[in-house]
Amino acid sequence: MSATADDIEEQTSVPSPAPEHQRSSPFATAISVLGELLITAGLVLGLFVVYSLWWTNVVADRAAHEQSDKVRDNWAQDTGPGALDTREGIGFLHVPAMGNGEVLVEKGTSEAVLNDGVAGYYTDPVKATLPTSGKEGNFSLAAHRDGHGAKFHNIHKVKQGDPIVFETKDKWYVYKAYAVLPETSKYNVEVLDQLPKESGRKKPGHYITLTTCTPVYTSRYRYVVWGELVRVDKVDSERTPPKELR
Amino acid sequence: MYGWIWRHLPGNAWVRALIALVLVLALVYVLFQYVFPWAEPLLPFNDVTVDNQ
Numbered sequence: 336m337s338a339t340a341d342d343i344e345e346q347t348s349v350p351s352p353a354p355e356h357q358r359s360s361p362f363a364t365a366i367s368v369l370g371e372l373l374i375t376a377g378l379v380l381g382l383f384v385v386y387s388l389w390w391t392n393v394v395a396d397r398a399a400h401e402q403s404d405k406v407r408d409n410w411a412q413d414t415g416p417g418a419l420d421t422r423e424g425i426g427f428l429h430v431p432a433m434g435n436g437e438v439l440v441e442k443g444t445s446e447a448v449l450n451d452g453v454a455g456y457y458t459d460p461v462k463a464t465l466p467t468s469g470k471e472g473n474f475s476l477a478a479h480r481d482g483h484g485a486k487f488h489n490i491h492k493v494k495q496g497d498p499i500v501f502e503t504k505d506k507w508y509v510y511k512a513y514a515v516l517p518e519t520s521k522y523n524v525e526v527l528d529q530l531p532k533e534s535g536r537k538k539p540g541h542y543i544t545l546t547t548c549t550p551v552y553t554s555r556y557r558y559v560v561w562g563e564l565v566r567v568d569k570v571d572s573e574r575t576p577p578k579e580l581r
Numbered sequence: 582m583y584g585w586i587w588r589h590l591p592g593n594a595w596v597r598a599l600i601a602l603v604l605v606l607a608l609v610y611v612l613f614q615y616v617f618p619w620a621e622p623l624l625p626f627n628d629v630t631v632d633n634q
Contacts, residue, residue: 367582368582371582371583372582379612382609382612382613382617383612383617383620386612386613386617386621387617387621387626387627390613391621444629444630446622449629457630459632460631460632477629477630478629479627479629480627480629481626481627482626482627483627487629519631520631521628521630521631521632522631522632523631524631524632526631527631546629546630546631547629548627548628548629552626553625553626554625554626554627554628554629555625557629557630557631
């Protein structure tokens with residue numbers, strides 16, 4: 336009985352050849368679906384690399400540009416003393432050794448802040464001392480090494496003696512890098528201390544600390560650069576940059 | 582899988598190719614706009630701060 340049924344089926348299927356998938360066994364189908372899923376997974380991972388290393392930069396640079404323009408506009412409008420709006424950002428960081436122009440500095444180091452292609456000053460776990468306060472302490476900053484603007488990508492090019500300049504509405508704070516910690520644990524919060532002892536300094540002073548992740552493309556460790564205030568210049572009417580930036 | 586999708590798209594080969602292209606672009610959009618931004622903080626590639634957590 337069953338043999339006859341098979342015969343009939345075969346006979347009917349021979350004249351019009353069925354599409355390939357109907358002929359293949361369930362096992363072969365499973366293998367081909369699995370293969371296609373694996374290829375898809377590979378493509379998605381490739382896209383993720385494109386996203387992290389290219390697209391996040393596009394988005395972040397756009398946001399940073401917009402916010403920087405707002406800050407510059409605010410500065411240009413003479414709003415009188417005390418009326419300065421710092422929500423958009425408190426100033427710009429210039430590190431000629433990194434070769435990426437100015438970096439907007441905003442409050443906080445959360446993803447939401449840093450992903451806009453800016454540098455953030457620490458509020459946690461150690462609160463940064465802003466140079467504008469005039470007090471002795473540590474102006475600690477973080478920014479992305481890769482993606483999201485990658486503002487500290489070239490941090491490894493900052494050597495001892497290189498200038499780090501922070502620009503505010505009416506002052507240029509000129510720092511000089513004096514110590515580099517090329518690799519440290521991400522739990523090493525002492526690097527943010529008001530007197531960062533690990534940098535070799537013993538006395539309180541006006542310090543600046545730049546932190547980011549290392550090695551590039553991962554964040555297994557942290558990279559730290561310390562600087563010390565050399566002098567403060569007043570901004571003139573032309574906003575002539577200090578000689579370190581010329 | 583892709584063969585199955587292709588066979589179930591309507592129209593001739595050109596129309597199917599166009600629909601397939603639109604589907605691929607829509608998928609890339611969803612990945613870039615929603616999936617990757619969600620996944621990124623969960624992966625250890627981009628933590629730049631020191632903290633005690």
